[in-house]
Amino acid sequence: MTQDEQKQAVAQAAADYVARHLPVGGLLGVGTGSTANLFIAALAPLKARIGGAVASSEATRARLEALGIPLVDLNAIERLALYVDGADEITPQLAMTKGGGGALTREKIVAQAADTFVCIADASKAVPMLGKFPLPVEVIPMAAGQVARQLALLGGKPKPRTDFTTDNGNVILDVCGLVIENPQMLETRINQIPGVVTNGLFALRGADVLLLGSETGVRTVARAP
Numbered sequence: 407m408t409q410d411e412q413k414q415a416v417a418q419a420a421a422d423y424v425a426r427h428l429p430v431g432g433l434l435g436v437g438t439g440s441t442a443n444l445f446i447a448a449l450a451p452l453k454a455r456i457g458g459a460v461a462s463s464e465a466t467r468a469r470l471e472a473l474g475i476p477l478v479d480l481n482a483i484e485r486l487a488l489y490v491d492g493a494d495e496i497t498p499q500l501a502m503t504k505g506g507g508g509a510l511t512r513e514k515i516v517a518q519a520a521d522t523f524v525c526i527a528d529a530s531k532a533v534p535m536l537g538k539f540p541l542p543v544e545v546i547p548m549a550a551g552q553v554a555r556q557l558a559l560l561g562g563k564p565k566p567r568t569d570f571t572t573d574n575g576n577v578i579l580d581v582c583g584l585v586i587e588n589p590q591m592l593e594t595r596i597n598q599i600p601g602v603v604t605n606g607l608f609a610l611r612g613a614d615v616l617l618l619g620s621e622t623g624v625r626t627v628a629r630a631p
Contacts, residue, residue: 412528412619417444419617419624420490420526424452427522428487431457433478435516436470437491438463438509441526445490446470460486462516463509464573480519489520493527493613494539494606500525500613500629501589505542505606508572514604518611525613529620536589540580541596542567542606547577549601556599557581560592576603 407415428434436446436459446469449456458478461467470477491513493502502525504510517523541562545553554564562581570578586592589609596605616627 407619407621407623409528409530412621413441414444415624416526416528416617416619417441417448420445420524421448421452423524423615423617424449424488424490425455428455430455432487433458433460433483433485435460435486435489435491435520436462436466437489437513437516438466439492439507441492441528442466442490443469445526446473449473449475458483460516460519462491462513463507466509480516483519486516486520488522488524489517490524490526491517493525493531493608495533495536496525496527496531496613496616497533497536497589498627500616500627501536501607501609502612503536503539503541503606504608505544505578506539508542508567508570508578510542510606511544511572511574511576511604514608514611517608522615523611523613524615524617526617527619529618532618536586536607537584540565540582541584541586543579543581543596544572544574544576544603544605545579546601546603550577550579553599553601554579557596560595561585574603
């Protein structure tokens with residue numbers, strides 16, 4: 407299968423996963439990005455069983471509303487049964503880099519509220535170690551220069567994302583050149599820099615299940631206990 411065919415296949419596999427594992431009337435978190443958009447489209451036959459959805463971005467909110475899936479405020483609920491989203495990179499241990507679409511903060515919030523995080527990705531996203539894809543860091547605008555200097559001290563080469571503002575009103579620094587041998591440690595270290603809202607490492611709360619596309623079909627990988 408081509409990359410586009412893999413994305414379509416994992417999106418359908420994720421919809422099938424929802425059909426099997428989401429209780430009738432259950433609450434679903436939905437991510438952001440090209441593969442997540444295909445997943446949203448694949449939810450159309452299931453919308454009657456979805457009690458409500460939490461969107462990780464305004465773009466996703468609009469797509470869910472257009473499909474007729476009811477939206478719920480995360481502050482009004484305690485937990486989500488499932489969260490489905492893509493990744494820019496993912497390791498065999500199911501740690502991820504996310505945020506290429508700029509929704510990393512809301513994605514991380516929704517993922518934290520979910521009992522099960524299902525990542526959907528094509529084969530190109532599977533890597534032995536994170537770091538080839540630039541690491542997005544969401545930053546309060548007044549702190550961008552200061553944060554960039556701190557990221558440089560960590561060995562990164564931060565570059566402001568041009569003409570982009572997050573749904574939260576912040577800016578993003580895309581950081582190249584990082585060697586991410588311990589993603590949990592680096593996620594914590596970057597988040598401790600004053601002015602950082604969060605970074606695109608999803609290692610402290612990685613995926614529980616990976617639906618990975620390949621040339622021959624979709625493979626399911628579960629997080630090791």
